[in-house]
Amino acid sequence: MGKKVAVFRKEHFNAAHRLYNPAWDMQKNDAVFGKCNNPSFHGHNYELIIKVVGEPDPATGFVMDMKVLSNLLKLHVIERLDHKNLNLDTGLFADKNPTAENICIVIYEIMRPLIDPGFQIQVRLYETERNFVEYPVEPT
Amino acid sequence: MGKKVAVFRKEHFNAAHRLYNPAWDMQKNDAVFGKCNNPSFHGHNYELIIKVVGEPDPATGFVMDMKVLSNLLKLHVIERLDHKNLNLDTGLFADKNPTAENICIVIYEIMRPLIDPGFQIQVRLYETERNFVEYPVEPT
Amino acid sequence: MGKKVAVFRKEHFNAAHRLYNPAWDMQKNDAVFGKCNNPSFHGHNYELIIKVVGEPDPATGFVMDMKVLSNLLKLHVIERLDHKNLNLDTGLFADKNPTAENICIVIYEIMRPLIDPGFQIQVRLYETERNFVEYPVEPT
Amino acid sequence: MGKKVAVFRKEHFNAAHRLYNPAWDMQKNDAVFGKCNNPSFHGHNYELIIKVVGEPDPATGFVMDMKVLSNLLKLHVIERLDHKNLNLDTGLFADKNPTAENICIVIYEIMRPLIDPGFQIQVRLYETERNFVEYPVEPT
Amino acid sequence: MGKKVAVFRKEHFNAAHRLYNPAWDMQKNDAVFGKCNNPSFHGHNYELIIKVVGEPDPATGFVMDMKVLSNLLKLHVIERLDHKNLNLDTGLFADKNPTAENICIVIYEIMRPLIDPGFQIQVRLYETERNFVEYPVEPT
Amino acid sequence: MGKKVAVFRKEHFNAAHRLYNPAWDMQKNDAVFGKCNNPSFHGHNYELIIKVVGEPDPATGFVMDMKVLSNLLKLHVIERLDHKNLNLDTGLFADKNPTAENICIVIYEIMRPLIDPGFQIQVRLYETERNFVEYPVEPT
Numbered sequence: 001m002g003k004k005v006a007v008f009r010k011e012h013f014n015a016a017h018r019l020y021n022p023a024w025d026m027q028k029n030d031a032v033f034g035k036c037n038n039p040s041f042h043g044h045n046y047e048l049i050i051k052v053v054g055e056p057d058p059a060t061g062f063v064m065d066m067k068v069l070s071n072l073l074k075l076h077v078i079e080r081l082d083h084k085n086l087n088l089d090t091g092l093f094a095d096k097n098p099t100a101e102n103i104c105i106v107i108y109e110i111m112r113p114l115i116d117p118g119f120q121i122q123v124r125l126y127e128t129e130r131n132f133v134e135y136p137v138e139p140t
Numbered sequence: 141m142g143k144k145v146a147v148f149r150k151e152h153f154n155a156a157h158r159l160y161n162p163a164w165d166m167q168k169n170d171a172v173f174g175k176c177n178n179p180s181f182h183g184h185n186y187e188l189i190i191k192v193v194g195e196p197d198p199a200t201g202f203v204m205d206m207k208v209l210s211n212l213l214k215l216h217v218i219e220r221l222d223h224k225n226l227n228l229d230t231g232l233f234a235d236k237n238p239t240a241e242n243i244c245i246v247i248y249e250i251m252r253p254l255i256d257p258g259f260q261i262q263v264r265l266y267e268t269e270r271n272f273v274e275y276p277v278e279p280t
Numbered sequence: 281m282g283k284k285v286a287v288f289r290k291e292h293f294n295a296a297h298r299l300y301n302p303a304w305d306m307q308k309n310d311a312v313f314g315k316c317n318n319p320s321f322h323g324h325n326y327e328l329i330i331k332v333v334g335e336p337d338p339a340t341g342f343v344m345d346m347k348v349l350s351n352l353l354k355l356h357v358i359e360r361l362d363h364k365n366l367n368l369d370t371g372l373f374a375d376k377n378p379t380a381e382n383i384c385i386v387i388y389e390i391m392r393p394l395i396d397p398g399f400q401i402q403v404r405l406y407e408t409e410r411n412f413v414e415y416p417v418e419p420t
Numbered sequence: 421m422g423k424k425v426a427v428f429r430k431e432h433f434n435a436a437h438r439l440y441n442p443a444w445d446m447q448k449n450d451a452v453f454g455k456c457n458n459p460s461f462h463g464h465n466y467e468l469i470i471k472v473v474g475e476p477d478p479a480t481g482f483v484m485d486m487k488v489l490s491n492l493l494k495l496h497v498i499e500r501l502d503h504k505n506l507n508l509d510t511g512l513f514a515d516k517n518p519t520a521e522n523i524c525i526v527i528y529e530i531m532r533p534l535i536d537p538g539f540q541i542q543v544r545l546y547e548t549e550r551n552f553v554e555y556p557v558e559p560t
Numbered sequence: 561m562g563k564k565v566a567v568f569r570k571e572h573f574n575a576a577h578r579l580y581n582p583a584w585d586m587q588k589n590d591a592v593f594g595k596c597n598n599p600s601f602h603g604h605n606y607e608l609i610i611k612v613v614g615e616p617d618p619a620t621g622f623v624m625d626m627k628v629l630s631n632l633l634k635l636h637v638i639e640r641l642d643h644k645n646l647n648l649d650t651g652l653f654a655d656k657n658p659t660a661e662n663i664c665i666v667i668y669e670i671m672r673p674l675i676d677p678g679f680q681i682q683v684r685l686y687e688t689e690r691n692f693v694e695y696p697v698e699p700t
Numbered sequence: 701m702g703k704k705v706a707v708f709r710k711e712h713f714n715a716a717h718r719l720y721n722p723a724w725d726m727q728k729n730d731a732v733f734g735k736c737n738n739p740s741f742h743g744h745n746y747e748l749i750i751k752v753v754g755e756p757d758p759a760t761g762f763v764m765d766m767k768v769l770s771n772l773l774k775l776h777v778i779e780r781l782d783h784k785n786l787n788l789d790t791g792l793f794a795d796k797n798p799t800a801e802n803i804c805i806v807i808y809e810i811m812r813p814l815i816d817p818g819f820q821i822q823v824r825l826y827e828t829e830r831n832f833v834e835y836p837v838e839p840t
Contacts, residue, residue, distance in 0.1 A: 005521045006554040014408065016296040016323040016365075021199055032200060034207065035363035042363040043296040043323005045408050053557055056525075059441055060452060061517035066551050067454065083315035083322040085296075097201035101145045105196075128294065128325050131206050134146040137193055154828065156716040156743040156785075161479055172480060174487065175783035182783040183716040183743005185828050223735035223742040225716075237481035241425045245476075268714070268745055271486050274426040277473055285801045286834040301619055312620060314627065333837055336805075339721055340732060341797035346831050347734065377621035381565045385616075411626050414566040417613055434688065436576040436603040436645075455643035462643040463576040463603005465688050503595035503602040505576075548574065548605050581759055592760060594767065657761035661705045665756075691766050694706040697753055 002055030006139075007063045009050050011073045013082035016043040017098040041085060046103070047126035048077065050111060053139050054119040064119065072114050077107050100127040104135040112140075142195030146279075147203045149190050151213045153222035156183040157238040181225060186243070187266035188217065190251060193279050194259040204259065212254050217247050240267040244275040252280075282335030286419075287343045289330050291353045293362035296323040297378040321365060326383070327406035328357065330391060333419050334399040344399065352394050357387050380407040384415040392420075422475030426559075427483045429470050431493045433502035436463040437518040461505060466523070467546035468497065470531060473559050474539040484539065492534050497527050520547040524555040532560075562615030566699075567623045569610050571633045573642035576603040577658040601645060606663070607686035608637065610671060613699050614679040624679065632674050637667050660687040664695040672700075702755030706839075707763045709750050711773045713782035716743040717798040741785060746803070747826035748777065750811060753839050754819040764819065772814050777807050800827040804835040812840075 019036040020029040029037045036042070050073060054063045084090055086098035096102050104125040115121050120139035126132040159176040160169040169177045176182070190213060194203045224230055226238035236242050244265040255261050260279035266272040299316040300309040309317045316322070330353060334343045364370055366378035376382050384405040395401050400419035406412040439456040440449040449457045456462070470493060474483045504510055506518035516522050524545040535541050540559035546552040579596040580589040589597045596602070610633060614623045644650055646658035656662050664685040675681050680699035686692040719736040720729040729737045736742070750773060754763045784790055786798035796802050804825040815821050820839035826832040 003525060003555065004557045005524065006557050007521065008552045008554070010550040012408075014322050014324055016321040019201070023199075032205075038363055038365065038369070040365035040368040041296040041321050041323065042294050042365065043321065044294055045325045056519070056521040058516075059443075061439070061519035061522045063521055063553075065452075083318055085318065085320035085322065088320040089318070096198070099196070099201035101147065101196040101203055102201045104145065105143060128292075130150040132148045133203075134148070135143065137144045137146050152828075154742050154744055156741040159481070163479075172485075178783055178785065178789070180785035180788040181716040181741050181743065182714050182785065183741065184714055185745040223738055225738065225740035225742065228740040229738070236478075239476070239481035241427065241476040241483055242481045244425065245423060268712075270430040272428045273483075274428070275423065277424045277426050283805060283835065284837045285804065286837050287801065288832045288834070290830040299621070303619075312625075336799070336801040338796070339723075341719070341799035341802045343801055343833075345732075376618075379616070379621035381567065381616040381623055382621045384565065385563060410570040412568045413623075414568070415563065417564045417566050432688075434602050434604055436601040458643055458645065458649070460645035460648040461576040461601050461603065462574050462645065463601065464574055465605040503598055505598065505600035505602065508600040509598070548572075579761070583759075592765075656758070659756070659761035661707065661756040661763055662761045664705065665703060690710040692708045693763075694708070695703065697704045697706050 004053055004055055005063050006051050006053045007066070007069075008052075009066055009069045009073065010047060011050075011070065011078055012045060012047050013078050014043065014045050015081050015084050015086050016041040017086040018042070019097050019099060021097070041087070044127050046081075048073070048107065049124040049126075050107075051122040051124070051139060052115060052119050053121070054116070064116075072111070076110050076114060080110075100125055100131060100133040101135070104133045108135050144193055144195055145203050146191050146193045147206070147209075149192075149206055149209045149213065150187060151190075151210065151218055152185060152187050153218050154183065154185050155221055155224050155226050156181040157226040158182070159237050159239060161237070181227070184267050186221075188213070188247065189264040189266075190247075191262040191264070191279060192255060192259050193261070194256070204256075212251070216250050216254060220250075240265055240271060240273040241275070244273045248275050284333055284335055285343050286331050286333045287346070287349075289332075289346055289349045289353065290327060291330075291350065291358055292325060292327050293358050294323065294325050295361055295364050295366050296321040297366040298322070299377050299379060301377070321367070324407050326361075328353070328387065329404040329406075330387075331402040331404070331419060332395060332399050333401070334396070344396075352391070356390050356394060360390075380405055380411060380413040381415070384413045388415050424473055424475055425483050426471050426473045427486070427489075429472075429486055429489045429493065430467060431470075431490065431498055432465060432467050433498050434463065434465050435501055435504050435506050436461040437506040438462070439517050439519060441517070461507070464547050466501075468493070468527065469544040469546075470527075471542040471544070471559060472535060472539050473541070474536070484536075492531070496530050496534060500530075520545050520551060520553040521555070524553045528555050564613055564615055565623050566611050566613045567626070567629075569612075569626055569629045569633065570607060571610075571630065571638055572605060572607050573638050574603065574605050575641055575644050575646050576601040577646040578602070579657050579659060581657070601647070604687050606641075608633070608667065609684040609686075610667075611682040611684070611699060612675060612679050613681070614676070624676075632671070636670050636674060640670075660685055660691060660693040661695070664693045668695050704753055704755055705763050706751050706753045707766070707769075709752075709766055709769045709773065710747060711750075711770065711778055712745060712747050713778050714743065714745050715781055715784050715786050716741040717786040718742070719797050719799060721797070741787070744827050746781075748773070748807065749824040749826075750807075751822040751824070751839060752815060752819050753821070754816070764816075772811070776810050776814060780810075800825055800831060800833045801835070804833045808835050 019033040108123045122139040124134045159173040248263045262279040264274045299313040388403045402419040404414045439453040528543045542559040544554045579593040668683045682699040684694045719733040808823045822839040824834045
């Protein structure tokens, strides 16, 4: 039986966003989201790490070619999020806030169908060096 | 059913410490702890990362407000350890060495009761860029 | 005669911006600014380093108290730029693009009158880890 | 019962390598490995992190003395890989490519017998800041 | 009169090299270059930062478009050095060692004619996080 | 005529210190130095970078062998400061505070006589990632 290895690829994108709940008034949004509720938006340099778990192919020694993984991320995630306003431009956060948590889930849901189902995946997203998230908790 | 996400918050503190076992003589302490047994202490810039695992609140998209988490860490951990002598000033290491392992356990035990019991937590502590620890091994 | 030392303090802020020239049509703006001309903005985690050059005070060993320098930056720069839309919210880029170059000059011009004229200063601004700027070229 | 803590130690080495499959012709090797198939080799600064999981010794507060762990890594791993050509000099990749995946497995297999069997271990290897791997998936 | 700003762009490449002087015997080469004299080569992840000093264009706010600068580096430097053996593949080190010092001078000499002569430039090259060089000492 | 190149070597040490002026009472010391005046000390992971400016030797391509430079730093600086209490153990701060400014000057004064007088040197010292200093302002 083969040996499972986790491989990781890091990419980045820059985006604007605003956190608020349209069901709440401005006062409650300010109380909950503070400066993140700026109606004219603010932004971040996001760092994205995808983890892919599988057995290396004996012919190559690769679980998955990092160039292929990088290109999938660039085409399906970076292209849609980089230099975008996450609230207005992406069509991905119509019904939810573009928090790090929700961006991370969205990226996972974009990538999961694109990766061999025999491989488990997990996504980590850095909003800043000091705030980051991971989804799912166990790679799936 | 909701989707569990792990969120991470990083803080730092600077402290002095000394590693030694009072039940041993100086020679044995030097043999075991080397330069870390300096009786006049040395110190570190510690980096602390807390991981909190739970389901994002649909109203906010947050597992937990990072400002709340950051403030809990500042009030209960950083305030007690920053710019302190871990052996002499904190009352937390009377019966044990302030090794990275023990500091990490102490921080976990301070934080665990302060976080919603529905959320699992884990603490990672960097003593230097090259030496770091994590407790517990599985978030609890 | 005393010995001049350079001291550096690093702070950060997150902001949204858009690069475009209102005197040009959309086509020319796209050609020149590419994705940075997104009308709904994008954003960055900016890292800001201020350098202050002077002689340490023999009574303290400080060129300048880093807490004082940090507080000046927080009050006069971070407070005005953090979680803001640089184009719309700040009143600082009415007649010029919020490029890294111009943001850096603006920060220098805010800070220069706040620092002892006997000290030379210089500002470095990271827009991303790979793109950064410094102004003035020689500290003044 | 004791409390399990994970401790981590980071080391680095610099090495040259080439990725190719001798059973394939140059054209297929180029198609699969691209620039990594350069017959005169290229190289990397590898960063290596070993994770050791166990209960801290109450007499020391250490799971394992980091100097001992560092010395084991230096003697058995760094000495064999640093400033070496992984394909030609090490005798470790005669029948497989020195991909990050395979280097990581090799390092694990060198280190596993050298660490107390009561401790679980795991190895993470950074080939670049953006490409890294971990083996085994669960510490063993 | 305009205001001079320094802009910086960071790129990276991975390469193999060997340090030795063909006029010396193996024993002297080993004494001088140690492990860097490995005849089958070793390698590094090089980080390259170019500094360009000039006045921002009032129409754009740019000293120089970072995408243009990045593309010049990729076309003329990265393409020639990345995933290469610096001694054997590049034709740039026929008569000198590919030390960080010499690589840095070579990169400067490639880039200087490609940048507007009204702009001063300087190159910094990281061979590892702990060893790096800069040329020329004053931007020219 | 040769070409001057700047070479940089980074080392680190961990130390404890206290900032206070013995000519002042505790109240004034607290007002000026805040938490840094803790009588039982606190500490830091210091990062030290030395810059040496000279012409590469045509026979080696080195301004100065980095191993030699690293060994000089280890023997004369790291050995005296690492895992030490800067106030009590070093004999270097009897008449002045171990501020980053003063530590940096002390390191320069230790190193200057040890380096070829034909080479200019400069020292940068990081007390934390956010507070650092450089001396002298121009390499000498």
